Amino acid sequence: MAMDDHARDLEYCTFCPKLCRHLCPVSNAIGNEGLIPQAKMQLLNMLRRNAIGWQPGYASPLFACTGCGLCTEHCEHGNDVVGALWDGRAVAREQGIEHPALERFPERFRERGEALRETLHQSPLGARISSEARIGFLPAFDTLDAYPSSIEDAFFVFDALGMDYIRLVDSAPLCGGYQLLAAGYPDAARLAAEEMIRVIRRYATVVLESAACVYLLREVLPKQGIECNTEVLHLSEYLAPHAERLPIKRRRFAAYYHDPCYLGRYLKIYDPPRRLLARCVDSPREFLHHREHGECCGGGGLVPQTYPDATASQARRRLEEPQLFSVGLVVTACPTCRRTFSAAHGPGEVLDLINLIAWAIKTDGSPPSGQETSQR
Amino acid sequence: MPKRTLLKDWVSRVVGAVNTSFADTDRSSYGELHPDVVAWPGSVEEISSVLQTAHDANAEVAVAGSGSRTRERWPKRNNGKRADDQRPRIVLDTSRLTNILEVDETSQLVECQTGLELRHLEEALRRHGLTLGPFPDSIFTSTLGGVLGDPPPLAYSSLRGPLHGSCLGVTTVTPLGNVIATRVAPRRAVGPDISRLYIGSGATLGVLVSAVIRVYSLPETNMARAFLFPSAASALECAREMLAHDMRPARLRVMANEHSAGEVVMKQFPAQAALTLVFEGCAELVELDARRAEEIAAEHSGSELPQQLADHWAERYPDPNPEHLCHAWAPVRHSTAVAAGKAAADVLGNTVHGISYDQFSPHGCHMWLSVPEEVDKERLAEACTSAGLSPRGRRHTHARQHPLTQRLRQQLDPTRMMLSPEWD
């Protein structure tokens, strides 16, 4: 059984006194003991040991994970909870137990990708698409869905830096298949990844908006023997060396920086986005828990579909802190985080770093949230 | 009245004839209680037997020396005349229970019977280099049973907390004669703290026979400071700040003249407020705290008063509440202390002789109102209520009014054997 690869981690989690439970965004939001990392791992372990048999309800806890990896970060044994749960999702499917919210997921995934690609081609940005360029830019699913103007912002910033040679990548899935992996479809995910690799091979460098995708291409696939010589960079990584060249006057206001889980904990990219933020605002703020301890927005791991309340509640909880200190702007470097926070309808503004940079170049007026923030 | 005769007989058999009295002189020395028998038991076993006897005879028992002061109003008994339809009544006087059972110098604990007056206990402790703590002199005339049975609000030190908080264990006898000795440990996690049930209960749930009390090394040194502030608000803010910054004065008081005639302690400074402090303990910390007190006071526009005055106040600290005045007190939080004083003064007008704040913790303090005896008690109560306080008069066993506590008493003493002026 596939779960035996995780045997040590499952055993250790089973006997652990729940030491990472306070970090799990899903169980914190729902309050159900069955959703804490230890309980999810024990459930899998008991199934693996045949101490209990599969039942229909047993799949849902496996889908109560945003993949944020805080539990692993905190764990002295480094137990890979996300890996075990996502493999567990696949096993659950083999057992004929699927999460009702994820029915026909691969088909829907592909349809969404096709539709978004079509939209992109139809838009004025379509002119920027090319597979001939040396450097390609690949926006994230959520950007195309919710924030198409972010792509304009990105090209505005590229242009401002004289990088008019960057072109949009023309890729059918527009994604390495991270979501398929999260949905328990490792085979479909592998196919999507291979397809993506075929596309990006044409470029010397690809700049990606999705940190999860960067992680997949840079860390996960090579371990599975899927290599590609293209340099894969996250947008913030790509821009950070040029931070000082950005034609910006630093603004007098405060903004919190939220570390996206995949950019931070997974890729250990903490400083580049901070460097860019510090070019834009004079008072960058840190959350009480930041960098490798930064909390999740609640939007990963398909949790917005499987436990939508958990996503909303976690996002609201995260936004309480800036509110407490009357800071009206939160900046992140991930469209999914931005989308998740915005959906939580907090009082302040949530922006992607690229939006802030573009705005800072364009204007010299008031902050984007329209309110001067108090200096504490 | 054969039942009463029999009861006397039984009681004297338990505690001995010399420790039993039926004489009118003795029987009338307990206020309105007018018992049939007075017994002076000398041990736990004797108390247990007397209570069992009383229970069998359906008698009532009042405990003298348990904080249920005899001058208070007890249930009337036809002016002392016995009536056949009334239950026989026994007074258990704890004044023979004066033994110090153990002084554990290593653990700084003393086990003592409850009939002992605190000044005698303190004398004995000092011979071991120990003390009960920096509590006002006025409480030392009480018995141990008195301060545990009915903790007076003055028995408090900002450094040591309330005196009854130093009690680590009690030996009590229940109305049915069972002896409960709680295990002594610095802290326990073994269910509800039963000893807290008996502390502050007068003698309504049982008879407190002995207690184990935490005591302290005699302080190496002590030091007094006093500061004058333009307003009660600044003095109180200064006090709060000091406590929030780790300072633990043995005693701390703010006297506010702003809204009172200031007749209590500081006539010489009309319309101002004074803060007095006493530090004690190990020399280095006392010196540090005194120095920091000066700094913090200066930050709050406090000016230091002469050492002589500070020492004077430190010494006469024990009795800020002279007998000719009538007092009410209530716990207030730091955030409401100033407003509470003003509100009370608005109601009482110029009849207020003193408003002071005492028994400080980092979270609040007690506000004391002092008015002349002739001021209507109802007005005092009204003043307190309008200040958002639940007023408390001279009697201190204010709690115990909770319906659940009342029912608990019913449960533990179903025949209402234990008498109390509070409850009946």
Add this chain to the structure above:
Amino acid sequence: MGLTGTHSRRQTAAVSPTPKIERKPLIRALTGVLPAERVSAANVDRLAYARDQWARNLLAVRNNRPLVAPPDVVVWPESTSEVLEVVKIAADFRVPLVPWGAGSGVCGGAMALHGGIMLDLKRMNALVDFSATDQLATFQAGILGQHLEDQLNLRGTTLGHFPSSIHCSTLGGWLATRSAGQSSSRYGKIEDMVHSIEVVTGEGRVMTCSRDEEPELLQLIVGSEGTLGVITQATLRLHPLPATRTFRAYRFADTQAGCEAMRQLMQRGLRPATLRLYDALDTMMVGLSDESEENEKPQGLRGLAQRLGRRARVMRGGLRDWALRNTLSHAKWVSKAGERLLPHVGSGCLLIVGFEGDISTVKTEANEAHRLIQALTGVDLGAGPGLRWFEERHAVAFKQSPLYASGSFVDTLEVATTWSKLQQLHQAIREALSQDAVVLAHFSHAYPEGCSIYFTFAAAEAQHPRAEKLYDKLWRRGLEAAVRQGGTISHHHGIGVNKARFMHDEHGPGLDVYRQIKGLFDPKGILNPGKMGL
């Protein structure tokens, strides 16, 4: 895969198919007062709530029996009034109701021994009120410890309560069991920190009691482990965040000398935030010096022992498991050898002293403590061990999993007594346990009048039910020794199921008073039945 050797391919079981309680009408009643998604009788949820962290439950899990005591139904109320409604339903149906915080209790106190309703309070996790001026904050009882502390830290304050379970326990659980934190010598235990509580009694009444108004009731509810009522919220006393923090460690020849230093320090009126003394074996396990920056390099046997101890601490994976199992299965021999050898080769006993608070006070107190300890022959080891302890203070429980996975077990027993009885208590319990287990101890919650002793005992026994039998025997012996020496049977873990049969020894006739109180608060006996020897 056989990591544990207990991996049996037996008939798989569904969650307890024979409920003791008529579930349908109960669920109907519960969904009448709570939304359907906050009432669950699903097997997956009953499994998740089937045990707490009592070590004996881990033995059952290792034996492929995770369903130790599943409840019939789990509910997640969001307000005091919802808790009240659930309690009323439990009373009407006369079914057990067990309050659940985070299930981190180590005595079985949160187990649904007789099924019934598991009332999880974790959705009640709000900060209700905060006053910086009064240094008071009111929280709902279901908030996790670390979340509570985070909320306070953001507002410039701290509760000062740092149990090693801070990540996996709730405020309600702390109050229900009289929890203690690692800085209790300065800040006190939770019963010292609570200003007032709100509780729903088994009678179905909401009651608040405070330190000022109903101190007697407050101290009855605190520590009652869910047998009298469900604690729904509490107001706590706070402290400003410390401006500074310092550590210094010392070596003493034995625990007696170390305890004497602790006693004098506390009785001198100093308020250390950290005061921990490790016995010789525990000292070897935690390490005496900062490994990156050695303060002393002992030679000869002592140096060798230290190096071995260090090696044991960093050993990884299978090798460590093997070494551990072998050490533990010869517990008696190890103990004997330790007793003879440690005084000669051991590192002595490590004492860590830490102060925190205002800068000038901390400096003065630390100097005073240093002077006092040096006069008592404590050898200065510098800041290293203290800093390392602080860094790793919440990590010690991670060591539990490898032990269980390798076929051993480990548990902790915490007792307390006055200074004058402390050494005898330590000796007696160590002797009682060390015949069958390797025993470490440290003294970590000191008060002017006494101290607690925290024993860790580990033994190798992978077979069931032999492991359970050995486990029970160790506890019986340990607690008998505690009672014999006049110590209390629990300083801060509580009673639950594990220590219930010692409640009479602890309380004597006082237990009857507790029973009477129980009768009043919970006349139908629905609250957390089967616990605390009631």
